[in-house]
Structure formats: C-alpha cells, structure tokens
Amino acid sequence: MTRLLSRVPPLLLVLTAVVSVQFGSSLAKGLFVAAPPLVAAWLRITGAALLTAAIFRPRLKARSSRAWKVAIAYAICLAGMNAVFYLAIQRVPVGMAVTFEFLGPLTVAVLTSRRGRDLVWVALAGGGVALLGFSPEPLDPLGIFFALVAGAFWGCYILLSSHLAANWEGFSGLTVGFGLGAIALVVPAIVTSLGSTRWFHDPGVIALGVMLGLLSSAIPYGLELRALERMPRATFGILMSLEPAAAAVVAWLWLGESLGIVELAAMGMVIAASSGTVLAKPET
Numbered sequence: 001m002t003r004l005l006s007r008v009p010p011l012l013l014v015l016t017a018v019v020s021v022q023f024g025s026s027l028a029k030g031l032f033v034a035a036p037p038l039v040a041a042w043l044r045i046t047g048a049a050l051l052t053a054a055i056f057r058p059r060l061k062a063r064s065s066r067a068w069k070v071a072i073a074y075a076i077c078l079a080g081m082n083a084v085f086y087l088a089i090q091r092v093p094v095g096m097a098v099t100f101e102f103l104g105p106l107t108v109a110v111l112t113s114r115r116g117r118d119l120v121w122v123a124l125a126g127g128g129v130a131l132l133g134f135s136p137e138p139l140d141p142l143g144i145f146f147a148l149v150a151g152a153f154w155g156c157y158i159l160l161s162s163h164l165a166a167n168w169e170g171f172s173g174l175t176v177g178f179g180l181g182a183i184a185l186v187v188p189a190i191v192t193s194l195g196s197t198r199w200f201h202d203p204g205v206i207a208l209g210v211m212l213g214l215l216s217s218a219i220p221y222g223l224e225l226r227a228l229e230r231m232p233r234a235t236f237g238i239l240m241s242l243e244p245a246a247a248a249v250v251a252w253l254w255l256g257e258s259l260g261i262v263e264l265a266a267m268g269m270v271i272a273a274s275s276g277t278v279l280a281k282p283e284t
Helices: 002-006 010-034 037-056 065-089 094-101 103-112 116-132 141-167 172-192 203-228 233-239 242-255 261-280
Strands: none
Touching (some): 010 037, 010 233, 010 242, 037 172, 065 094, 065 141, 094 103, 094 141, 094 242, 103 116, 103 141, 116 233, 116 242, 141 203, 172 203, 203 233, 242 261
C-alpha cells in the first residue's frame, strides 16, 4: 500500500483526502442525530483505529521514547481536532466553524513560508474561506472559541505529521495515533452521554461510526500523511483550503443544495489559491 501511494502525486493524495472528508461529513449528520458530539468523535476515531489496526498491524515493541512521545502528541491533536470541532458545529453554522478553524492551517502556512508570494495565496484562500463561512445569524461565542481551538489542534496536527512519519514507518504511526486518540476520548464520550445511551445498543449507529471513521479519518489522514512526506507544509496548509469548496460541491451534488453568487465566488478564490501554489512549484 505504501509503495503504491508513493507513486501517486502528493497533490492528488490531498485532493482525494479532501473529498473523502466531505463525504464522511454527510454521514456525520445522521450520527449527530443519534449520538452526542463527543460520542460521534469517539466512534469516528475508534472506527478508524480498528480498521487501520486490522490492515496494517503496527509493530509496538522496541520503539524509542521519542517515537512514543510524537505518537502521543499526534493522538492528542487528532482527538482534540475532531472532538472540539464537533462541539463547535453544535453551536455555530458549519461554514463559520470551518472559517475559524482554518485559521490554524493558515497560520502554519504563514509561519513556514519562505517566499513572499506564498502569502498572497494564503490571503486569497483566507478570503475565500471567509466568504463561504459568511452567515447573517448571530454566532455563539463558545462555538467560535471551540472552532478556534480546533484550528489550533489542526495546525499542530500538520506540524506533527512529518515528525510522525519520520519516527514510524508506513501507516504504523497513524494507526497508533488513532488508537491512542480513541483511548483519550473514552471518558469524555461516556461522561457526555450519561443521559442518552441508546446509541450504545443501536448497531446502525455503531456501523455508521465505523464508516465515518473510514471516510473521515482512516482514508484522508493516511493520504495526508503520505502527501506531507513529499510536500512542503506551507503548500499543504494552503491546499487544505479546498475543504470549504469541496463541502459546497458535495452538498450540491449529494443534498441538492444550490450555490449562490457568494458561494461560487468563494469557491473560485480558494481553488485559485490552491492552483497558484501548485503552479508555483515550490521546492520540496
């Protein structure tokens, strides 16, 4: 699997990951109805952990303390990014939550950029995300706070991914990260679902959680990890600006939601920003 993915252009890996996440988001809608946000996040990461462990069976013995420290830090960011974002979209519109969350990757792109022209693409992508996240409704301050925290976790996740790949071969690090992340969310998931435990006895909810783990975590995070091995972090951070645009397209195709002028303009901006980073051909 690793050898096969090494032949795929990193740009294609990232784009596939983006599309996979957005299709997984459509499944999350149904899961939110039956389970609290932290339970949904736990099911998502647990499903990904079980799937990747069954396929890749990582070697855990004779690992250095540095490898475990990186894996633990990565797991915390992974679990935090998913759990806190789910808490955010419970309180504010998804578009606005993504807007604030995306400040994390944009910050990574700015801090790791070595060329002035990269900042132009960052600004363009940020403007597009802001348009897609526009909402006339009043925003819950706590929801905004959760989205910003999720963005911080996302930025740290990007920075740690390359270190994880350097200390764990293949998909071993990702698999261990999912497992540790699932363990970290067990207690929060149980505590927040004490008043509603019907999801625990519903096979449909469990199956949906496993599917969500595949589409929203196992596939995209694995592809992103492989892409980051051959792509500058600044470029990766800007390419992730396709997330809001992909969400709009999937909603149009899957749910029949129409796109207005603002949405189309925003989509054009983020696609232009992503295309600009590719055409610039930064050194890896």
